[in-house]
Amino acid sequence: MKRLFTFLAVWTAGMGVCAAAQQGVAAGKEKVYTVTENMRFPEGTLVLRSGEILVSNFGTDSLAPLNREGRGYIVSLNKENRILIPARGALNAPKGMAVKEDCLFVADVGCVTVFHLKKPGVQPVKIAFPEGEVFVNDIVAMGDFLLVSVTNTGHIYALDVRDCEAVWGARRPVPKLVATIPGANGLAEYEGTLYVASYDPEERPGAENGIYAVNMTDLTAEPVNLMGDRFGQYDGVAVSGDGKRLYFSNWRGENGAGEVGFVDLTPEGKNAVTVLDLGVELRGPADISVAKGYLVVPDLPASRVYMVAL
Template sequence: MLRIRPLFAAAFVVGLTGAAHAETPRAAIITRGFAHPESVLLGPSLRYVSSIGAELEPLKKDGDGFISIVDAQGRLVERRAFTGLDAPKGMALIADELYVADIDRIVGFDLQTHQRTFVVQMDCEQPCLLNDIAVVDDRLLFSDTLRGRLYDLDPKTRQVTLLTKDIPGANGIAWDKARGEAIIVALGSDFAGGHLFTWSSARGVRQIPNSPFGIFDGVAVLPNGRVLVSDWISFAGRPGAMLDLDPATGTASAFPLQTSIRGPADFSFDEAGNRLWIPATLDDAVVILPVPEDYTSAQESRLEGRAGLSHTAAVGR
């Protein structure tokens, strides 16, 4: 039975109210002041955090969603930098344009003026929940969780193309440039648990062999080609988990977390700083964690002989 254990015995956690930073580069940072944060996007110098709002209502059109700006040290710069949103989730950057998925539309903002410059409204014949966005060249891939779909959007023409509707509970997306495919994590059509998938224009959608099972949200591709995935475990407030896996085989292991994270959602990997920026949705916080060096280098020996982990095995449940 595999259990997650803290990796750094000497590390400590610094709790912030939006304006402090860690005293050591190997410590975790917790930045507070958000409202059910769902996604963290890394820009060249700043970070962007989307908040669903005061209530955890991902489908409610109440206008209280917003995007915050955080600096590279984890300090809250501007809490409500981009507004006029309902329940914003995944984000993406192309040049000076910030795109965000907001229930049934993709909204764009000018990074400098913070003014809304772009809206593509989806014609949802049944309820939809646009969730994550990934950039592929100058185009956007985005997921619809309720309808299990993956779409392509050309921001220049605003043309939307359905790529597949065969990913139950499609959630986080990461583009694997080396393999020329998208990795999509899912939470299932009933939100009780799903699997991991890949999509490419050449092969279409495929479930990853021996895919783990979980309430998956965020996903990131590491420099060594391995993949990190966040798992809520449950929506009842239990601490979540992170998995590290080989996308070719589904072979997985638990990624050690230094602190409890409830509702680990759409995180980002900072390659330059070798850190994870994880929104803790149920704690109204963003947790910034250092990544052990062996998670960005070859890991075949450490994982040799492991079968793909199920959601249950990965968390010791």
């Protein structure tokens, strides 16, 4: 860390939202800002259309991704860096998130929990997953459907959410199994291609643990592992706005440490991998997002979120 400074003005000018005063560090080509306020084992991130960034937190005393303590919460990185959804028993170990209309869908232990953003007084509901599908991990919206990954089984489910208000009624969506990818973890979608990060829940990654591209317009096509023999514990994936880069997080890079980087998706790039030099130690980079000019990287075990200037 070369110097301390207030991140508030920078973030307000660039995004329209901000965190409270943070630390910044210049490291090689990357400038990194650190968010620690109200962070307690942050796992999932989501950038809303407004530019606001949501961060899900376990809120527990120790790192427990499958806990059922009911202490989970979601922070909104705005001027107050406030807790948007407090720990009142509705969330256990919240992970990936997605928004459809006025509904916020949150992956949690064995279920997806749904909140109404415009009606805070409405009780959240839980969409239960089949028995054994406990490590519900990430969510991505595709048209009228949500795709949801379950890491311990590698299953990917679809939820029909064309009528979000029905979530609170008799027509609550039922998870439908649509695909299987080993250790399916983080999800991202761009122009009909679903990207799936693979994470071995037994923490013994092998050749099948890479990042897969799935052609959602032709489900008969085999998924393509973009990482070749560069296997690891891939957690989060996010596509740049122009579709040229697929950013990823990895708990176990080639040197055994956590890393973030990107895959070059351009035809001439041929899926070349670049690892970013952040100048900080990453213990467990989780569900990343691309914001306006920034890569949002939660470091789950460290209870920090890094904002990487792109």
